[in-house]
Every structure is written in structure tokens, then in C-alpha cells.
Amino acid sequence: MQSLKLAVIAAIAIGFGGSAQADLKPSSGFGKPITQAELSAWDIDISTSDGVGLPSGSGTVAQGAKIFAEKCATCHGEGAKGGTQFGQMFGGLDSMTTPKRKLNPSSMFPYAPILFDYTKRAMPMDAPQSLTNNEVYALSGYIYSLSGLVPKNATIDAKYLSNMKMPNRNGFISDDRPDAKAVRCLSKCN
């Protein structure tokens, strides 16, 4: 009898455990409503495929070169050729079908605004979110100009970045795994 009781209790426990998540969901939440104005300082992401989220402002390639020398070259090297911490940031646009693919903003990014998003949120590494929008536009123009994707006299803004056609635009495929076809061989396998 005792063991039967235990079995019943165990069965209930297992049944409950399986659907605990749904059962425990509270009928009301504990969030506090927030307005767009209140959260705007955090709303920094760019939808990079269409440029939605790119702020107003602009910057020139020439300004970007100057800002890069002041704030970026310590780690990335003079002229973005590679520095004490990180490697070269341009070129290799035709490297994808070679054994040594070059990974940098110009060769890899399918959409130009990716560079704005990343630089604004994470750079410089020791002072992220310190660059103004104008500075980030200028730096984006400068970095892309080193690979010839932007002319040296260009002024970069939201519209400019959104309209750029990147070399690796069609370089991505979606996840099609599982792709390996292994069999569970047990004897005389090799």
C-alpha cells in the first residue's frame, strides 16, 4: 500500500514536472511600461539589411582618416594596416574563393551599415559608445575607402551606407545541417 502511494505520488510529480513551465506562468507580470523616449539612449541597434536605425549626421573620408589616426591606430595600426592588437582591415575582396580568405569589414560584411552598428556600440575598445554619430559615419567611410568601396572625397550618411552594394552580399547561405553523413560502423571500419 505504501509503495502504491509512493508510485502515485511519483507519477504526479513526473506529470507535473513535464508541464511545470506552463503551470507556473503567472497570470500577471512584473514589468514596468517604458516609452520610446525613455529607452532611446539604449536603442542603438541598426537593422543592417535596410539601414533602419541609422541616425542623422554625416562624416567625410578625410575626417575619418584623422579620427582613425587619433582613436584607432594604436590597436589597428597606421592606415588600418594592422597594429599591436588586431590585423589589417582592408583588401582581400577577391579572397573568398582562395585558400586564404581575408576577413575584414569590406570583404565580409554583406551590408555596409554593419560597420556603423559595430563601431558605435563597441569601439574604441577602451571607450565604447564614446564616438559621435558623425565620427562613426566618417570612420565607416574611411575604412571602406581603403578597399576602394568608397571614393576618397565621399561624404557618408545614413542613405549612403544603406545604398552601398557590398562584394560579399550574396556570400551567405542558411544553416543546412546536418551535413555530415556518418554511419555507426562497429567492426572492420577501416
Place this chain on the structure above:
Amino acid sequence: MSRKTKLSQYDKNMIDVLAEPTREEASALLKHKTYAKEERLYEDMSELGRGRRRFMSGIAAAGAAAAAAGTLGSASAKAEKLSVPEWSKSMGRPIDPKVYGLPSKYEGHYKRNRTDVYVNKQNFSDWSMTPIQHQKGIVTPNGVIFERHHAGIADIDPDKHRLVIHGMVKRPMVYTMDALMRYPSVSRFHFLECSGNGLTDWLKPLSKTVQQTHGLLSCSQWTGIPISWLLDEVGMSKDAKWILFEGADGSGHARSIPISKAMGEGMLVFGSGGEMLRPENGYPLRAFFPGWEGNTCVKWLRRIKVSDKPWHLRSETARYTDPMPGGKWRQFSMEMECKSVIANPSGGMQLKGPGDYTIQGFAWSGRGSIKAVDVTTDGGKTWRAAEVEGPVMDKCMTQFRYNWKWDGAPTKIASRAVDSTGYVQPTVEDLKKARYIAGFVQHHNGIFPWSVSANGEVKNAIA
């Protein structure tokens, strides 16, 4: 591991080098609790007809074999006379009024190691690896859960931390940690693996130890709340398809996650292994997507934004994508596929001569639970099922063991896992048929062999 089996050449050799035991030693050994086993060994020894000397030697050999099987320890030929140690003749350390206990000072080797095969020039966007060869059971202690940061370790005051949910929602909300912890919490055991685990060792054995080859892997019981509860609370637009998860650290690391995963198993985690997350693991709040690459489980989570499309950020285009043939890159490859590795013995270890050893390791799959693990001890010619230890849980590290009698000949050992979907862990050769493997590539779930040389040295044998 029967001791009834015929003595190996090693046992015979040992017998010949052993000294006569003293009467006292013989007495101590005969009182030993494994007497019954030793007696059986004595029977075996009798068959050899080599007298009392061999009987005592046999006991020592049995002890050595047992030590080797358990710890790969020394095959000491002769037991030492036991004396009463100091700690048995004195009082120990008093109980502190309040303390966070630490491991024994003799366990100083159990450390997370910063990557030292691929060496970054700075240690802010860097990683450190879990010593899985020392892990007991499937739960990784919080102090050695692997790290991957993009701008160092944020040190966040939980009272000042906020989580915002907005975008394509009806009611944007902000949450304090106190608010999040008012929800009923759920706790689940899952592995966490970096997609870069193994990236240095596809074609050449660059790493020495299993910590270096597989240490971007940890497992814990994660505590938090289902993301779906909060997404229901804010009320997503019917066009919602992707959700951004963004960290509050200096890198603002962010990933786009399909709505199905977020609304399914996705968790907002604040606890692991019985306590709040450690700072290096995202204190006070991180995202957790069971079975998906660690990179998606955004630490120091500050913001969730709902959209109808993915963001294609740097971390999902120039990084965390996989090179494919024809110059292509596989994107949003977030599931961690079925994988296993032998942790003991593994690279850098030394077997103490032929005899019985327990092969021990871990298997895991981001698509389900582990159905079976096979082990080869002859370089892949034959495979036999290992013992898989329960509980076998969904998307969780699972321990396997396999008893092996090493004959002393050079060989290669490896494990191969099968998951609940029927997927069989492939070899690197199998993976190379589908992917473009050159340089440091992510998502290495290939079978990983270790070589054992005649002198017992265990080495990385990936190529």
C-alpha cells in the same frame, strides 16, 4: 575487469622484480578489505606454481592495477607501512562564522586556462577553457565554467541593472532584477559550448590537452525564467519573427534569435550551479538557448528587441559563420551538433604500463539527448558501446565509461556519440566532404582520437 583472467606478461614481470614482503606487510595486506579479490588472484598465481613470494607480489599487482584503473596512478610495487598522520592526531580547522568554501589547497591544478594555442594579443576579447579532464560528473563547478568575452568582464550592480523589451511589441517594458526574480523560477541541466570549441585542431594536432581541444564546454543547472513569459507580457506583433538579445558589457554583444527558439526553450538565466551567475558568466542576467552555441546565450543581458527580420550584425556575418565550398559562408548555424570526447586518458597523460584502465569521457548534443556512445581502442577498426551513465538529459553533458585492458601496444583510442535524432558523430573527413575546412573554423564536432605510445604517452592524434 576480471582478476580471474590469465596473468599478463606485465604481471609476470612485476612478480619477478618484487621483494619479499615482511611478515608485518603480509599481515596488513591480508587484512585488507579487498582480500577476496586477492585470494582469487592467489588462485591464479597458484596455477603458475611459483610459491609464497609470488602470492604476495600478486597482491601488490592487484593494488597497482586498481590504482591505475582509477587514477592512472603509480604502479608502486610494494605497499608502504601505514603510519598515523598528523591530521588524525590533532583538531582540524575551526568552522568560520561565515565563509564561502574553497577547494582543497591540494587541488590547485583545477584551473580554467586562458587560451594558449591560439594566443590573442590582448585578454579582453579572449577566452579561457574548462579542464574537463578533472571534472567529476556532469556539473562544471562555477569557478571553472569556460569564458568568452568581447570586452572583458563587466561588473554589474544588480540593483542598477535593467532589462528592456521593446520593438514590435504592444507594451514595451523595463524590468529590475527584483522584478525578474518575482517570477517563479525554473531550473534545467544543460551543456554550454562555444562554437569555437576545437577550432585549432581540425587538420593538425596543435593542442596538447583535452582542456585545449574541448574546454570551451561546460555544464550546469541553469536557473531563470522562460523568455516566453515576458514576450507574452509585452505582447508581440503578429509579424514578429526575430528577436535581438543584447549585452550590457562594453562590447554590447548582440545576436538575432528566431522567435521559435526564444518562445520555445529560451531562458533568462540568473543562476547556475546553486548560486547567482558569476560575473564572468553574465551576472546578473544572461540569455540561455539550450543546445545553441554559447555566443547566442548573451551575457549581461540588457535589451530584447523584437523585429520581423534578423539584424545581420558583425557577430553573425564576419564572425560566427562557417566557411563553405565556393567562397560561401554558412550563417545562423547555431545548433551545436552531437559530439563526444575521451577526457581520461587524454593528451598529456601517461599510462603506467599495460593493464586495466577505465576510459571516461563526455557526450552531448544540441539536438536532443545522447542515445549511445561507442569507443574504439584499436584506432577505429572496431567500436564497442560504452556505458552511458544516467541521468541522460536533453541537451546536457552525459558521462560515459568503458573498461579497457591495454596490452601495451601503441594504439589510438576515440569515442563516437549517437544522439536521439539518430545523428552519428562524424569524423573530420566526413565533415570535410560538406564544409570548407581551412584555418580556424567553428563547429568542430568531429571524432577526436588520442594516440597511446608503447611507453604509455597519450597524445593528440587528430591528423
